[in-house]
Amino acid sequence: MATTTLAPATAAASDARDGRGEALRAADxxxxxxxxxxxxxxxxxxxxxxxxxxxxxxxxxxxxxVGTLLWRGVSSPTFATHMPRTTAVLAEWDGRAVPGEAxxxxxxxxxxxxxxxxxxxxxxxxxxxxxxxxxxxxxxxxRRAERIDEGPFRAAIIDIDEDWGELxxxxxxxxxxxxxTPAFYLQALDLQVEADGAIARLPEERQLHVSLFWRTLWxxxxxxxxxxxxxxxVAYLLANLPLKxxxxxxxxxxxxxxxxxxxxxxxxxxxxxxxxxxNDVFVxxxxxxxxxxxxxxxxxxxxxxxxTHILLPFMxxxxxxVMKTIPPSYLRAAxxxxxxxxxxxxxxxxxxxxxxxxAGSLLVFILAVGYYITPALVGGQSGQLxxxxxxxHMESTLNWNLAAALGGILLVGVVLLYWTYNRLIGIDNxxxx
Numbered sequence: 001m002a003t004t005t006l007a008p009a010t011a012a013a014s015d016a017r018d019g020r021g022e023a024l025r026a027a028d029x030x031x032x033x034x035x036x037x038x039x040x041x042x043x044x045x046x047x048x049x050x051x052x053x054x055x056x057x058x059x060x061x062x063x064x065x066v067g068t069l070l071w072r073g074v075s076s077p078t079f080a081t082h083m084p085r086t087t088a089v090l091a092e093w094d095g096r097a098v099p100g101e102a103x104x105x106x107x108x109x110x111x112x113x114x115x116x117x118x119x120x121x122x123x124x125x126x127x128x129x130x131x132x133x134x135x136x137x138x139x140x141x142x143r144r145a146e147r148i149d150e151g152p153f154r155a156a157i158i159d160i161d162e163d164w165g166e167l168x169x170x171x172x173x174x175x176x177x178x179x180x181t182p183a184f185y186l187q188a189l190d191l192q193v194e195a196d197g198a199i200a201r202l203p204e205e206r207q208l209h210v211s212l213f214w215r216t217l218w219x220x221x222x223x224x225x226x227x228x229x230x231x232x233x234v235a236y237l238l239a240n241l242p243l244k245x246x247x248x249x250x251x252x253x254x255x256x257x258x259x260x261x262x263x264x265x266x267x268x269x270x271x272x273x274x275x276x277x278x279n280d281v282f283v284x285x286x287x288x289x290x291x292x293x294x295x296x297x298x299x300x301x302x303x304x305x306x307x308t309h310i311l312l313p314f315m316x317x318x319x320x321x322v323m324k325t326i327p328p329s330y331l332r333a334a335x336x337x338x339x340x341x342x343x344x345x346x347x348x349x350x351x352x353x354x355x356x357x358x359a360g361s362l363l364v365f366i367l368a369v370g371y372y373i374t375p376a377l378v379g380g381q382s383g384q385l386x387x388x389x390x391x392x393h394m395e396s397t398l399n400w401n402l403a404a405a406l407g408g409i410l411l412v413g414v415v416l417l418y419w420t421y422n423r424l425i426g427i428d429n430x431x432x433x
Contacts, residue, residue: 066411072404073188077179078126082119083110087177095174095195098167104153107164108145115142129399130183130192131172137163171195184405209389209406213413216386219304220368226308227315227364228357235319235356240328253316261310265377268306272296272378298380306378311367315360322356358425366414386410 080087085106093099114120124138141160148156158165174195175183183193190207191199201207234253238246256264271277274293282288296302326349334344372387379388386406393403 069404069411070408072401073184073408074180074182074405076126076176076181076184076401078122079173079176080179082114082117082123083107083177086110086173090170090174090177093170093174093195095171098165098170101152101154103170104157104164105151108148108153108157111138111142111145115146125398127172127176129402130175131169134163134169134172137161137169184401185408187402188405188409209386212384212386212389213409215384216369219300219383219385220365223304223307223311223368224315224361224365226304227312228361230308231312231315231319231360232353232357235316235323238316238320239323239326253313256310256313261373264310265306265374268302268309268378269297272302272305297378298383300379300383302378302380303375303383303385306374307368307371310374311364314363314367318359318363319353319356322353322359326352354425358421362418362421365417369410369414 086103089099089103089106093103111120114123120139120142121135124135127138128135141157141164144160145157163169171194175181175193181193186193186199187202188209190202190210192202193199234249238249238253240246241249269276273279274295274297276297278296279288279293282294283290288294296305330348330352331344334348335341339347369385370387371385372391375383375385376388376391379385387410390403390406390410393399393406
């Protein structure tokens with residue numbers, strides 16, 4: 001019976017022959033090789049179909065929003081869409097001097113059309129993000145531009161408002177006319193792009209975001225360190241106490257998860273305020289004067305204290321999962337070989353907890369970087385994090401492009417942190433449970 005050459009992966013099936021040297025067949029007469037291939041394909045298809053719902057959920061709920069976020073940070077077609085004639089003229093303008101009559105004629109026509117379509121507010125808002133104070137200029141000029149029937153347009157537009165003769169305004173319009181622009185990402189880094197493509201720093205009074213990023217990083221790092229400092233002894237007790245005591249302690253660790261985050265945060269307001277429980281205790285113990293109570297709320301101290309308490313279980317649980325697997329006999333063996341208790345702990349026990357320390361620190365730091373509710377309630381002005389300014393631009397200024405740029409930078413920073421951790425320690429060494 002004729003046979004064909006097979007790939008190495010199916011060589012065993014092709015070599016399956018009966019005593020007469022003929023290829024083996026299944027009960028229905030199909031060659032065994034073909035039957036195995038068909039069964040393998042069906043198994044893979046079934047496995048894929050089982051994963052499809054999860055894959056679709058990840059794509060719809062994670063990849064698409066993240067992609068939209070990153071794109072929104074560089075996409076701004078508002079000006080180009082509603083001011084097409086001016087955009088075409090500005091594309092050829094070198095930005096060195098106020099443009100000529102053709103640019104003012106295009107501006108007049110676009111202002112009239114944008115007002116008739118009721119999109120002049122969107123155009124004004126877009127330019128105002130590049131040059132503050134121009135929103136009213138656009139809306140006022142659009143109303144009066146309808147009266148301009150013929151040229152010279154330059155004189156007529158400048159007669160409406162002298163600001164139209166300012167070079168800075170036209171440069172801001174040129175930047176706003178770019179449908180794809182780095183302006184928002186640069187603004188998120190306290191920089192700005194000029195009409196000629198040069199990058200410069202924002203005026204000092206507008207520099208805000210870089211300092212907020214640094215504040216977010218150092219406060220998240222401090223909170224992570226405090227969680228490790230407080231959580232390590234608790235995890236050690238959980239792993240080494242008798243079962244009945246460790247179970248009781250575990251209930252206390254998990255108890256905060258049974259309470260709303262909002263309730264836990266507002267509870268800290270009652271504890272930390274000037275007339276709160278902690279200050280009353282300090283006054284009673286003589287640690288603080290009644291007229292000089294400690295300011296523990298609506299500042300960085302309030303944010304650090306409340307977030308440390310909220311994130312502490314996320315440090316304890318990874319540490320406990322690692323410590324529970326460390327046999328106590330290791331420390332006894334080290335003591336029997338002459339090491340004192342401190343040396344045995346430092347050289348034998350502590351190195352084995354590194355996966356738990358890494359997992360807990362990475363988890364707490366990433367959660368702290370993106371926290372919003374707690375800083376908003378107890379942080380005041382000095383305790384706000386970058387997530388709060390993102391929410392401010394989303395809800396108050398409606399500058400979603402800048403909010404997307406800030407979120408994109410935060411996402412890239414977290415990914416770089418994850419990549420660095422993987423390079424230095426190895427993500428495979430993480431143990432969360």
